[in-house]
Amino acid sequence: MSLKLTDTIVDKLPLPSTGNKITYDDDVKGFGIRVTAGGARSFILNYRTRSGLERRYTIGSRPDWKTGPAREEAKSLKKQIDVGADPMGEVSAAREAKTVADLCDRFEKEHLTKKRDSTARDYKALIKNHVLPALRNKKVADVEFTDIDGLHRKISKTAPYLANRTVAVLSKMFGLAIKWRWRTDNPAKGIERNDEQKRHRYLSPAELLKLTEALTRLEDQQAANIFRLLLLTGARRGEVQAAKWEQIDLASGVWTKPGATTKQKTMHRVPLSAPARVLLTALREKAKDDAVYVFPGRGSDHRVEIKNEWRDACVAAGIVESEIVKDKVAVKPSARIHDLRHTYASVLASAGLSLPIIGALLGHSQPATTARYAHLMDDPLRQATERAAAIVTAKGNGAEVVPLHADSKP
Incomplete structure (x- = not known):
């Protein structure tokens, strides 16, 4: 059925007993009004793509x-279709487009499985607490620089x-999105x-002594032993916690x-004190x-x-410092667990x-990483040379004192 549709005609079309019925316009081919048994009325356009x-x-x-504007929209769509557009295909593609939640899910399944357990755990927490609450339902292709920059600024106020770290993770995620052809650029670049x-x-000798004493009184002695082994080996926390008995030759x-x-992804063989x-x-x-693990969990x-x-x-x-929590003064450790490695x-x-x-x-795989400790090597050497200088320049020790001034004469 087709006729010149008007608002009056559209509103008076009878409801079908079931399903829906379409009445087509005789002015624009494919343009019509769909009426459902529930009383809903929608303007539609039937068309055929180039394929x-x-x-x-x-x-x-x-x-x-209104009918007039709907007819003009149909005409405009038909012009686009004539040159190869596919309006419904674009809608379907948009509905099926990957969201940031989809990107996070694939990132965790395909990328984080290659990372150390501790790294994967930290990244997942970051994604759960910051990325998903802000961007979960946003299409990957629609995320803009301003979205990432705004999230960075928000987190920066407190952390x-x-x-x-959040921007770094997002940059990696969108880099992979480009590789997976989910978008063509990285909105996290340039933040x-x-x-x-x-x-x-570094813990001072006095702090080390106090910590050692505190560990003997710690209720959880498994944790205390983890801290002790960190201090005795300088290993990373994840290495100690994941240590297996098969890796350790006590003999x-x-x-x-x-x-x-x-961290360096290579075997590391170290002697134990x-x-x-x-x-x-x-x-x-x-x-x-x-037992498999030195420090088994649940x-x-x-x-x-x-x-x-x-x-x-x-x-x-x-070993603490003060912090303000909800307008109250509280204490927190002034040293991190990783600082045991530095110590x-x-x-x-x-x-x-x-x-x-x-x-x-x-x-360490890079000498520059170890070089941060170079200044500490100067301390015992400086003490030694100062001691030598004190002996050489001392008076009344029965030795001939050699003047050390620039203008001294032999």
Whole structure:
């Protein structure tokens, strides 16, 4: 059925008993009004694409659209279709377009599975707490620079370093989106990052003594042993927590870390000190015969969370600083768990060991990474040279004093 559609005609068309019925306009081919049994009335356009597909596009519903404007819209769409456009195909593609939630899901399944457990865990937390709440339903192709910049600014108000990490993760995600052909550019590129100061925190001898005493009183002795082994080996937290008995040769005193667990992705073989061997031997004697992990967690996995125990140890040792939480003064650790690694390296450097030796023990792949401890190596050397200078320049020691001024004469 077709006739010259008007608002009056459209509004008086009878309702079908079931389903819907379309009445076509005799002025614009394919343009019509669809009436459903429930009383809904919508203007539609039937057309055929250049490839021969038959499509039905919904222009809009009554009374939001009047018949005249709907007919003109149909004419405009037909002009686009004549030159190859496919309005309904574009709508379908938009509906099926990947969202940021889809991107996060694929990123976690295909990319984070290649990362260390600790890295994957941190990235997932960042995505869950910051990326998804802000961008979850946004189409990947529609995300703009301003969206990423706005999120960075928002997080920066309370956590500037975390804001930088968020942008870094998003940049990687959108880089992969380009590779997967979900979009053609990276909206995270060019975001101005917050300034970051490299942190080099080492526990002083006094702090080390207090921490050691606090660990003996810590209720959770498994966590205490993790902290002890971190101090005795300088290993990364994830390496210690994921350590397996098969990696440790107590007889020869060697810990062989597989590449899958190290940051540099290469096997790292390090000697264990006598105290470390004593600690591990005691743990081995208490462990089950079929134990896999040195520090087992719940189920078949290794121990993961130790942040609360670290806080308790630091508070007991007085290694704390003040912070404002909800307008109240609270204390938090002034040292991170990772600072135990820095402390181990600083002890080595202060003992006068060479940077290559320190780097080998820490598993550094780049000499520049170890070079941060170079200034600590100067301390014992400076003390030695000052002692020598004091002897040489001392008076009344029965030796001939040699003047050290520039204008002195022999």
